[in-house]
Amino acid sequence: MSQPEASAPDRRLFGLCLLTLGWSVLVLQAGGFTTSIRAGMAFLDWPLSNGSVNPPGWLTEIDKFAEHSHRLAATVLGLLSIALAFAHGLRESRRAVRLAAYALVGLVVFQGVLGGLRVLLDKLNIGGDGNFKAAAFAVGHAVNAQLTLALLAFIALAHTVAWHQARRSAPRSLFRAGAFAAGLTLSVIVIGAVMRQGHFTAWISSPSDGLFIPSIGTGVVWWVNLLHRGGALLAGASVLFFAVQLARHGFPLLRWASLVALVFLQVLLGILSIQLPLNPHVRTVHLVVGAALFSSLCAAVMLARRSSEVPAA
Missing domain, CATH: 1.20.120 (Four Helix Bundle (Hemerythrin (Met), subunit A))
Known part of the structure:
Protein backbone atom coordinates (compact mmCIF):
# COMPACT_ATOMS: atom_id res chain seq x y z
CA MET A 1 0.00 0.00 0.00
CA SER A 2 1.25 3.49 -0.85
CA GLN A 3 1.50 6.07 1.89
CA PRO A 4 0.51 9.70 1.61
CA GLU A 5 3.35 12.16 1.18
CA ALA A 6 4.21 14.01 4.36
CA SER A 7 5.50 17.08 2.50
CA ALA A 8 3.24 20.07 1.92
CA PRO A 9 1.92 20.83 -1.57
CA ASP A 10 4.12 23.01 -3.77
CA ARG A 11 2.09 26.21 -4.07
CA ARG A 12 4.13 27.54 -6.98
CA LEU A 13 3.61 24.42 -9.05
CA PHE A 14 -0.07 24.43 -8.11
CA GLY A 15 -0.39 28.05 -9.22
CA LEU A 16 1.29 27.27 -12.54
CA CYS A 17 -1.06 24.31 -12.98
CA LEU A 18 -4.09 26.54 -12.38
CA LEU A 19 -2.80 29.13 -14.85
CA THR A 20 -2.26 26.46 -17.50
CA LEU A 21 -5.62 24.88 -16.74
CA GLY A 22 -7.43 28.19 -17.06
CA TRP A 23 -5.68 28.97 -20.32
CA SER A 24 -6.48 25.53 -21.71
CA VAL A 25 -10.18 26.21 -21.10
CA LEU A 26 -9.85 29.39 -23.20
CA VAL A 27 -8.18 27.37 -25.97
CA LEU A 28 -10.98 24.80 -25.80
CA GLN A 29 -13.63 27.53 -25.93
CA ALA A 30 -11.96 29.13 -28.94
CA GLY A 31 -11.71 25.79 -30.73
CA GLY A 32 -15.28 24.89 -29.87
CA PHE A 33 -16.58 28.20 -31.18
CA THR A 34 -14.56 27.75 -34.37
CA THR A 35 -16.23 24.39 -34.93
CA SER A 36 -19.67 25.74 -34.01
CA ILE A 37 -19.50 28.39 -36.75
CA ARG A 38 -17.70 26.01 -39.15
CA ALA A 39 -14.65 28.25 -39.43
CA GLY A 40 -12.02 25.52 -39.22
CA MET A 41 -10.99 26.11 -42.83
CA ALA A 42 -10.86 29.91 -42.65
CA PHE A 43 -7.20 29.45 -43.63
CA LEU A 44 -6.03 26.71 -45.97
CA ASP A 45 -2.47 26.60 -44.64
CA TRP A 46 -0.93 25.60 -41.31
CA PRO A 47 0.81 26.42 -38.96
CA LEU A 48 0.76 29.96 -40.36
CA SER A 49 -2.50 31.60 -41.40
CA ASN A 50 -2.35 32.73 -45.02
CA GLY A 51 1.41 32.61 -44.58
CA SER A 52 1.46 35.03 -41.66
CA VAL A 53 1.14 35.29 -37.88
CA ASN A 54 -0.90 38.45 -38.48
CA PRO A 55 -3.04 37.64 -41.52
CA PRO A 56 -5.15 40.40 -43.08
CA GLY A 57 -8.78 40.42 -41.96
CA TRP A 58 -8.44 38.27 -38.86
CA LEU A 59 -9.55 41.11 -36.58
CA THR A 60 -12.56 42.04 -38.73
CA GLU A 61 -13.89 38.74 -40.14
CA ILE A 62 -15.45 36.41 -37.56
CA ASP A 63 -14.38 33.14 -39.17
CA LYS A 64 -10.77 34.24 -39.51
CA PHE A 65 -10.78 35.70 -36.01
CA ALA A 66 -12.13 32.46 -34.52
CA GLU A 67 -9.60 30.20 -36.22
CA HIS A 68 -6.54 32.42 -35.88
CA SER A 69 -7.20 33.31 -32.23
CA HIS A 70 -7.54 29.57 -31.55
CA ARG A 71 -4.16 28.94 -33.16
CA LEU A 72 -2.50 31.77 -31.22
CA ALA A 73 -4.01 30.63 -27.92
CA ALA A 74 -2.94 27.04 -28.61
CA THR A 75 0.63 28.23 -29.20
CA VAL A 76 0.64 29.92 -25.80
CA LEU A 77 -0.70 26.71 -24.26
CA GLY A 78 2.20 24.83 -25.77
CA LEU A 79 4.65 27.24 -24.14
CA LEU A 80 2.85 26.96 -20.81
CA SER A 81 2.95 23.16 -20.94
CA ILE A 82 6.70 23.25 -21.61
CA ALA A 83 7.17 25.63 -18.68
CA LEU A 84 5.07 23.32 -16.50
CA ALA A 85 7.15 20.29 -17.45
CA PHE A 86 10.40 22.18 -16.87
CA ALA A 87 9.22 23.39 -13.46
CA HIS A 88 8.21 19.87 -12.46
CA GLY A 89 11.59 18.56 -13.53
CA LEU A 90 13.23 21.04 -11.17
CA ARG A 91 10.86 21.03 -8.19
CA GLU A 92 8.81 17.82 -8.16
CA SER A 93 10.21 14.75 -6.40
CA ARG A 94 7.37 12.34 -7.23
CA ARG A 95 8.23 10.42 -10.37
CA ALA A 96 4.62 9.77 -11.41
CA VAL A 97 3.71 13.46 -11.25
CA ARG A 98 6.84 14.45 -13.19
CA LEU A 99 6.02 11.90 -15.88
CA ALA A 100 2.46 13.23 -16.07
CA ALA A 101 3.83 16.74 -16.65
CA TYR A 102 6.12 15.44 -19.40
CA ALA A 103 3.22 13.51 -20.95
CA LEU A 104 1.20 16.72 -21.00
CA VAL A 105 3.74 18.26 -23.37
CA GLY A 106 3.40 15.23 -25.61
CA LEU A 107 -0.39 15.51 -25.67
CA VAL A 108 -0.27 19.24 -26.45
CA VAL A 109 2.19 18.70 -29.31
CA PHE A 110 0.08 15.80 -30.59
CA GLN A 111 -2.96 18.06 -30.37
CA GLY A 112 -1.29 20.62 -32.59
CA VAL A 113 -0.34 17.98 -35.15
CA LEU A 114 -3.91 16.65 -35.24
CA GLY A 115 -5.25 20.16 -35.77
CA GLY A 116 -2.75 20.80 -38.55
CA LEU A 117 -3.55 17.55 -40.36
CA ARG A 118 -7.24 18.35 -40.09
CA VAL A 119 -6.51 21.48 -42.17
CA LEU A 120 -3.91 20.13 -44.58
CA LEU A 121 -5.91 16.99 -45.44
CA ASP A 122 -9.21 18.78 -45.96
CA LYS A 123 -10.79 18.30 -49.37
CA LEU A 124 -10.27 22.00 -50.04
CA ASN A 125 -6.54 21.23 -50.08
CA ILE A 126 -6.35 17.71 -51.48
CA GLY A 127 -9.53 17.58 -53.57
CA GLY A 128 -11.95 14.69 -53.84
CA ASP A 129 -15.62 14.28 -53.06
CA GLY A 130 -15.50 13.04 -49.48
CA ASN A 131 -13.78 14.56 -46.48
CA PHE A 132 -13.23 11.51 -44.28
CA LYS A 133 -9.53 12.15 -43.56
CA ALA A 134 -10.09 15.68 -42.32
CA ALA A 135 -13.13 14.65 -40.29
CA ALA A 136 -11.22 11.78 -38.67
CA PHE A 137 -8.38 14.06 -37.60
CA ALA A 138 -10.91 16.64 -36.40
CA VAL A 139 -12.57 14.03 -34.18
CA GLY A 140 -9.17 13.00 -32.83
CA HIS A 141 -8.35 16.66 -32.23
CA ALA A 142 -11.57 17.13 -30.27
CA VAL A 143 -11.17 14.01 -28.13
CA ASN A 144 -7.48 14.59 -27.43
CA ALA A 145 -8.35 18.07 -26.15
CA GLN A 146 -10.56 16.49 -23.51
CA LEU A 147 -7.85 14.02 -22.51
CA THR A 148 -5.29 16.82 -22.28
CA LEU A 149 -7.54 18.82 -19.97
CA ALA A 150 -8.18 15.75 -17.80
CA LEU A 151 -4.45 15.04 -17.45
CA LEU A 152 -3.83 18.66 -16.50
CA ALA A 153 -6.58 18.44 -13.89
CA PHE A 154 -4.85 15.40 -12.37
CA ILE A 155 -1.49 17.19 -12.24
CA ALA A 156 -3.14 20.12 -10.45
CA LEU A 157 -4.88 17.72 -8.05
CA ALA A 158 -1.53 16.19 -7.14
CA HIS A 159 -0.51 19.55 -5.67
CA THR A 160 -3.54 19.96 -3.39
CA VAL A 161 -3.88 19.37 0.34
CA ALA A 162 -6.59 16.78 -0.37
CA TRP A 163 -4.10 14.66 -2.30
CA HIS A 164 -1.20 15.04 0.12
CA GLN A 165 -3.28 14.42 3.23
CA ALA A 166 -5.52 11.61 1.99
CA ARG A 167 -6.24 9.54 5.12
CA ARG A 168 -9.65 7.98 4.73
Whole structure:
Protein backbone atom coordinates (compact mmCIF):
# COMPACT_ATOMS: atom_id res chain seq x y z
CA MET A 1 0.00 0.00 0.00
CA SER A 2 1.25 3.49 -0.85
CA GLN A 3 1.50 6.07 1.89
CA PRO A 4 0.51 9.70 1.61
CA GLU A 5 3.35 12.16 1.18
CA ALA A 6 4.21 14.01 4.36
CA SER A 7 5.50 17.08 2.50
CA ALA A 8 3.24 20.07 1.92
CA PRO A 9 1.92 20.83 -1.57
CA ASP A 10 4.12 23.01 -3.77
CA ARG A 11 2.09 26.21 -4.07
CA ARG A 12 4.13 27.54 -6.98
CA LEU A 13 3.61 24.42 -9.05
CA PHE A 14 -0.07 24.43 -8.11
CA GLY A 15 -0.39 28.05 -9.22
CA LEU A 16 1.29 27.27 -12.54
CA CYS A 17 -1.06 24.31 -12.98
CA LEU A 18 -4.09 26.54 -12.38
CA LEU A 19 -2.80 29.13 -14.85
CA THR A 20 -2.26 26.46 -17.50
CA LEU A 21 -5.62 24.88 -16.74
CA GLY A 22 -7.43 28.19 -17.06
CA TRP A 23 -5.68 28.97 -20.32
CA SER A 24 -6.48 25.53 -21.71
CA VAL A 25 -10.18 26.21 -21.10
CA LEU A 26 -9.85 29.39 -23.20
CA VAL A 27 -8.18 27.37 -25.97
CA LEU A 28 -10.98 24.80 -25.80
CA GLN A 29 -13.63 27.53 -25.93
CA ALA A 30 -11.96 29.13 -28.94
CA GLY A 31 -11.71 25.79 -30.73
CA GLY A 32 -15.28 24.89 -29.87
CA PHE A 33 -16.58 28.20 -31.18
CA THR A 34 -14.56 27.75 -34.37
CA THR A 35 -16.23 24.39 -34.93
CA SER A 36 -19.67 25.74 -34.01
CA ILE A 37 -19.50 28.39 -36.75
CA ARG A 38 -17.70 26.01 -39.15
CA ALA A 39 -14.65 28.25 -39.43
CA GLY A 40 -12.02 25.52 -39.22
CA MET A 41 -10.99 26.11 -42.83
CA ALA A 42 -10.86 29.91 -42.65
CA PHE A 43 -7.20 29.45 -43.63
CA LEU A 44 -6.03 26.71 -45.97
CA ASP A 45 -2.47 26.60 -44.64
CA TRP A 46 -0.93 25.60 -41.31
CA PRO A 47 0.81 26.42 -38.96
CA LEU A 48 0.76 29.96 -40.36
CA SER A 49 -2.50 31.60 -41.40
CA ASN A 50 -2.35 32.73 -45.02
CA GLY A 51 1.41 32.61 -44.58
CA SER A 52 1.46 35.03 -41.66
CA VAL A 53 1.14 35.29 -37.88
CA ASN A 54 -0.90 38.45 -38.48
CA PRO A 55 -3.04 37.64 -41.52
CA PRO A 56 -5.15 40.40 -43.08
CA GLY A 57 -8.78 40.42 -41.96
CA TRP A 58 -8.44 38.27 -38.86
CA LEU A 59 -9.55 41.11 -36.58
CA THR A 60 -12.56 42.04 -38.73
CA GLU A 61 -13.89 38.74 -40.14
CA ILE A 62 -15.45 36.41 -37.56
CA ASP A 63 -14.38 33.14 -39.17
CA LYS A 64 -10.77 34.24 -39.51
CA PHE A 65 -10.78 35.70 -36.01
CA ALA A 66 -12.13 32.46 -34.52
CA GLU A 67 -9.60 30.20 -36.22
CA HIS A 68 -6.54 32.42 -35.88
CA SER A 69 -7.20 33.31 -32.23
CA HIS A 70 -7.54 29.57 -31.55
CA ARG A 71 -4.16 28.94 -33.16
CA LEU A 72 -2.50 31.77 -31.22
CA ALA A 73 -4.01 30.63 -27.92
CA ALA A 74 -2.94 27.04 -28.61
CA THR A 75 0.63 28.23 -29.20
CA VAL A 76 0.64 29.92 -25.80
CA LEU A 77 -0.70 26.71 -24.26
CA GLY A 78 2.20 24.83 -25.77
CA LEU A 79 4.65 27.24 -24.14
CA LEU A 80 2.85 26.96 -20.81
CA SER A 81 2.95 23.16 -20.94
CA ILE A 82 6.70 23.25 -21.61
CA ALA A 83 7.17 25.63 -18.68
CA LEU A 84 5.07 23.32 -16.50
CA ALA A 85 7.15 20.29 -17.45
CA PHE A 86 10.40 22.18 -16.87
CA ALA A 87 9.22 23.39 -13.46
CA HIS A 88 8.21 19.87 -12.46
CA GLY A 89 11.59 18.56 -13.53
CA LEU A 90 13.23 21.04 -11.17
CA ARG A 91 10.86 21.03 -8.19
CA GLU A 92 8.81 17.82 -8.16
CA SER A 93 10.21 14.75 -6.40
CA ARG A 94 7.37 12.34 -7.23
CA ARG A 95 8.23 10.42 -10.37
CA ALA A 96 4.62 9.77 -11.41
CA VAL A 97 3.71 13.46 -11.25
CA ARG A 98 6.84 14.45 -13.19
CA LEU A 99 6.02 11.90 -15.88
CA ALA A 100 2.46 13.23 -16.07
CA ALA A 101 3.83 16.74 -16.65
CA TYR A 102 6.12 15.44 -19.40
CA ALA A 103 3.22 13.51 -20.95
CA LEU A 104 1.20 16.72 -21.00
CA VAL A 105 3.74 18.26 -23.37
CA GLY A 106 3.40 15.23 -25.61
CA LEU A 107 -0.39 15.51 -25.67
CA VAL A 108 -0.27 19.24 -26.45
CA VAL A 109 2.19 18.70 -29.31
CA PHE A 110 0.08 15.80 -30.59
CA GLN A 111 -2.96 18.06 -30.37
CA GLY A 112 -1.29 20.62 -32.59
CA VAL A 113 -0.34 17.98 -35.15
CA LEU A 114 -3.91 16.65 -35.24
CA GLY A 115 -5.25 20.16 -35.77
CA GLY A 116 -2.75 20.80 -38.55
CA LEU A 117 -3.55 17.55 -40.36
CA ARG A 118 -7.24 18.35 -40.09
CA VAL A 119 -6.51 21.48 -42.17
CA LEU A 120 -3.91 20.13 -44.58
CA LEU A 121 -5.91 16.99 -45.44
CA ASP A 122 -9.21 18.78 -45.96
CA LYS A 123 -10.79 18.30 -49.37
CA LEU A 124 -10.27 22.00 -50.04
CA ASN A 125 -6.54 21.23 -50.08
CA ILE A 126 -6.35 17.71 -51.48
CA GLY A 127 -9.53 17.58 -53.57
CA GLY A 128 -11.95 14.69 -53.84
CA ASP A 129 -15.62 14.28 -53.06
CA GLY A 130 -15.50 13.04 -49.48
CA ASN A 131 -13.78 14.56 -46.48
CA PHE A 132 -13.23 11.51 -44.28
CA LYS A 133 -9.53 12.15 -43.56
CA ALA A 134 -10.09 15.68 -42.32
CA ALA A 135 -13.13 14.65 -40.29
CA ALA A 136 -11.22 11.78 -38.67
CA PHE A 137 -8.38 14.06 -37.60
CA ALA A 138 -10.91 16.64 -36.40
CA VAL A 139 -12.57 14.03 -34.18
CA GLY A 140 -9.17 13.00 -32.83
CA HIS A 141 -8.35 16.66 -32.23
CA ALA A 142 -11.57 17.13 -30.27
CA VAL A 143 -11.17 14.01 -28.13
CA ASN A 144 -7.48 14.59 -27.43
CA ALA A 145 -8.35 18.07 -26.15
CA GLN A 146 -10.56 16.49 -23.51
CA LEU A 147 -7.85 14.02 -22.51
CA THR A 148 -5.29 16.82 -22.28
CA LEU A 149 -7.54 18.82 -19.97
CA ALA A 150 -8.18 15.75 -17.80
CA LEU A 151 -4.45 15.04 -17.45
CA LEU A 152 -3.83 18.66 -16.50
CA ALA A 153 -6.58 18.44 -13.89
CA PHE A 154 -4.85 15.40 -12.37
CA ILE A 155 -1.49 17.19 -12.24
CA ALA A 156 -3.14 20.12 -10.45
CA LEU A 157 -4.88 17.72 -8.05
CA ALA A 158 -1.53 16.19 -7.14
CA HIS A 159 -0.51 19.55 -5.67
CA THR A 160 -3.54 19.96 -3.39
CA VAL A 161 -3.88 19.37 0.34
CA ALA A 162 -6.59 16.78 -0.37
CA TRP A 163 -4.10 14.66 -2.30
CA HIS A 164 -1.20 15.04 0.12
CA GLN A 165 -3.28 14.42 3.23
CA ALA A 166 -5.52 11.61 1.99
CA ARG A 167 -6.24 9.54 5.12
CA ARG A 168 -9.65 7.98 4.73
CA SER A 169 -9.98 4.37 3.68
CA ALA A 170 -12.38 3.94 0.77
CA PRO A 171 -13.38 0.60 -0.77
CA ARG A 172 -11.93 -0.35 -4.12
CA SER A 173 -15.48 -0.47 -5.48
CA LEU A 174 -15.63 3.33 -5.23
CA PHE A 175 -12.76 3.66 -7.69
CA ARG A 176 -14.34 1.09 -10.00
CA ALA A 177 -17.65 2.99 -10.01
CA GLY A 178 -15.84 6.19 -10.89
CA ALA A 179 -13.74 4.57 -13.59
CA PHE A 180 -16.89 3.10 -15.15
CA ALA A 181 -18.54 6.54 -15.13
CA ALA A 182 -15.44 8.11 -16.68
CA GLY A 183 -15.35 5.47 -19.41
CA LEU A 184 -19.01 6.04 -20.26
CA THR A 185 -18.52 9.80 -20.27
CA LEU A 186 -15.54 9.51 -22.61
CA SER A 187 -17.58 7.37 -25.02
CA VAL A 188 -20.27 10.06 -25.08
CA ILE A 189 -17.57 12.66 -25.76
CA VAL A 190 -16.27 10.62 -28.71
CA ILE A 191 -19.75 10.27 -30.19
CA GLY A 192 -20.38 13.97 -29.60
CA ALA A 193 -17.16 14.78 -31.45
CA VAL A 194 -18.32 12.65 -34.38
CA MET A 195 -21.61 14.56 -34.37
CA ARG A 196 -19.96 17.99 -34.34
CA GLN A 197 -17.17 17.28 -36.81
CA GLY A 198 -19.36 15.21 -39.13
CA HIS A 199 -22.27 17.66 -38.79
CA PHE A 200 -24.55 14.77 -37.80
CA THR A 201 -26.98 17.02 -35.93
CA ALA A 202 -30.30 15.51 -36.93
CA TRP A 203 -32.26 18.22 -35.11
CA ILE A 204 -30.88 21.03 -37.26
CA SER A 205 -34.02 21.19 -39.41
CA SER A 206 -36.56 20.48 -36.68
CA PRO A 207 -35.50 21.60 -33.18
CA SER A 208 -38.86 20.78 -31.61
CA ASP A 209 -38.61 17.06 -32.35
CA GLY A 210 -37.83 14.39 -29.75
CA LEU A 211 -35.13 15.26 -27.23
CA PHE A 212 -33.75 11.80 -26.58
CA ILE A 213 -35.02 9.71 -29.52
CA PRO A 214 -34.45 11.58 -32.80
CA SER A 215 -37.58 11.52 -34.92
CA ILE A 216 -35.81 12.63 -38.08
CA GLY A 217 -32.74 11.43 -39.92
CA THR A 218 -31.80 8.01 -41.22
CA GLY A 219 -28.96 5.54 -41.06
CA VAL A 220 -25.71 6.65 -39.45
CA VAL A 221 -27.00 10.15 -38.65
CA TRP A 222 -29.95 8.80 -36.65
CA TRP A 223 -27.84 6.23 -34.80
CA VAL A 224 -25.09 8.70 -33.89
CA ASN A 225 -27.67 11.11 -32.48
CA LEU A 226 -29.42 8.34 -30.57
CA LEU A 227 -26.16 7.00 -29.14
CA HIS A 228 -25.05 10.44 -28.02
CA ARG A 229 -28.34 11.30 -26.33
CA GLY A 230 -28.95 7.87 -24.84
CA GLY A 231 -25.33 7.51 -23.84
CA ALA A 232 -25.46 10.91 -22.15
CA LEU A 233 -28.34 9.73 -19.96
CA LEU A 234 -26.46 6.57 -18.97
CA ALA A 235 -23.23 8.46 -18.33
CA GLY A 236 -25.07 11.09 -16.31
CA ALA A 237 -26.71 8.43 -14.17
CA SER A 238 -23.36 6.71 -13.57
CA VAL A 239 -21.73 10.01 -12.56
CA LEU A 240 -24.58 10.74 -10.14
CA PHE A 241 -24.21 7.26 -8.63
CA PHE A 242 -20.49 7.84 -8.18
CA ALA A 243 -21.16 11.24 -6.59
CA VAL A 244 -23.56 9.65 -4.10
CA GLN A 245 -20.91 7.08 -3.22
CA LEU A 246 -18.36 9.85 -2.67
CA ALA A 247 -20.77 11.56 -0.28
CA ARG A 248 -21.43 8.30 1.57
CA HIS A 249 -17.72 7.75 2.13
CA GLY A 250 -17.15 11.19 3.59
CA PHE A 251 -15.55 13.05 0.70
CA PRO A 252 -15.82 16.87 0.86
CA LEU A 253 -19.06 18.48 -0.30
CA LEU A 254 -17.39 20.38 -3.14
CA ARG A 255 -15.85 17.20 -4.55
CA TRP A 256 -19.15 15.40 -5.18
CA ALA A 257 -21.64 18.30 -5.36
CA SER A 258 -19.71 19.84 -8.26
CA LEU A 259 -20.19 16.62 -10.24
CA VAL A 260 -23.94 16.69 -9.57
CA ALA A 261 -24.21 20.34 -10.61
CA LEU A 262 -22.18 19.81 -13.79
CA VAL A 263 -24.30 16.81 -14.83
CA PHE A 264 -27.56 18.74 -14.58
CA LEU A 265 -26.05 21.81 -16.26
CA GLN A 266 -24.73 19.67 -19.10
CA VAL A 267 -28.11 18.02 -19.65
CA LEU A 268 -29.75 21.45 -19.73
CA LEU A 269 -27.22 22.71 -22.26
CA GLY A 270 -27.76 19.60 -24.38
CA ILE A 271 -31.49 20.30 -24.48
CA LEU A 272 -30.84 23.95 -25.34
CA SER A 273 -28.52 22.83 -28.14
CA ILE A 274 -31.45 20.96 -29.64
CA GLN A 275 -33.92 23.79 -29.12
CA LEU A 276 -31.51 26.51 -30.35
CA PRO A 277 -29.70 24.77 -33.23
CA LEU A 278 -28.49 28.00 -34.85
CA ASN A 279 -26.93 29.44 -31.68
CA PRO A 280 -23.18 28.63 -31.74
CA HIS A 281 -22.62 29.88 -28.19
CA VAL A 282 -24.91 27.28 -26.60
CA ARG A 283 -23.12 24.43 -28.36
CA THR A 284 -19.73 25.88 -27.44
CA VAL A 285 -20.65 26.18 -23.76
CA HIS A 286 -22.04 22.62 -23.94
CA LEU A 287 -18.60 21.50 -25.09
CA VAL A 288 -16.75 23.43 -22.38
CA VAL A 289 -19.02 22.23 -19.56
CA GLY A 290 -18.63 18.68 -20.84
CA ALA A 291 -14.87 19.08 -20.58
CA ALA A 292 -15.21 20.48 -17.06
CA LEU A 293 -17.38 17.52 -16.09
CA PHE A 294 -14.99 14.94 -17.56
CA SER A 295 -11.91 16.57 -16.01
CA SER A 296 -13.55 16.93 -12.60
CA LEU A 297 -14.73 13.34 -12.80
CA CYS A 298 -11.26 12.05 -13.67
CA ALA A 299 -9.76 14.02 -10.77
CA ALA A 300 -12.35 12.58 -8.37
CA VAL A 301 -11.69 9.07 -9.67
CA MET A 302 -7.96 9.44 -9.07
CA LEU A 303 -8.59 10.77 -5.56
CA ALA A 304 -10.88 7.80 -4.89
CA ARG A 305 -8.17 5.47 -6.13
CA ARG A 306 -5.64 7.10 -3.85
CA SER A 307 -8.00 6.92 -0.88
CA SER A 308 -8.58 3.23 -1.53
CA GLU A 309 -4.82 2.68 -1.33
CA VAL A 310 -4.31 4.66 1.89
CA PRO A 311 -4.97 2.65 5.06
CA ALA A 312 -7.22 4.24 7.64
CA ALA A 313 -5.39 6.33 10.25
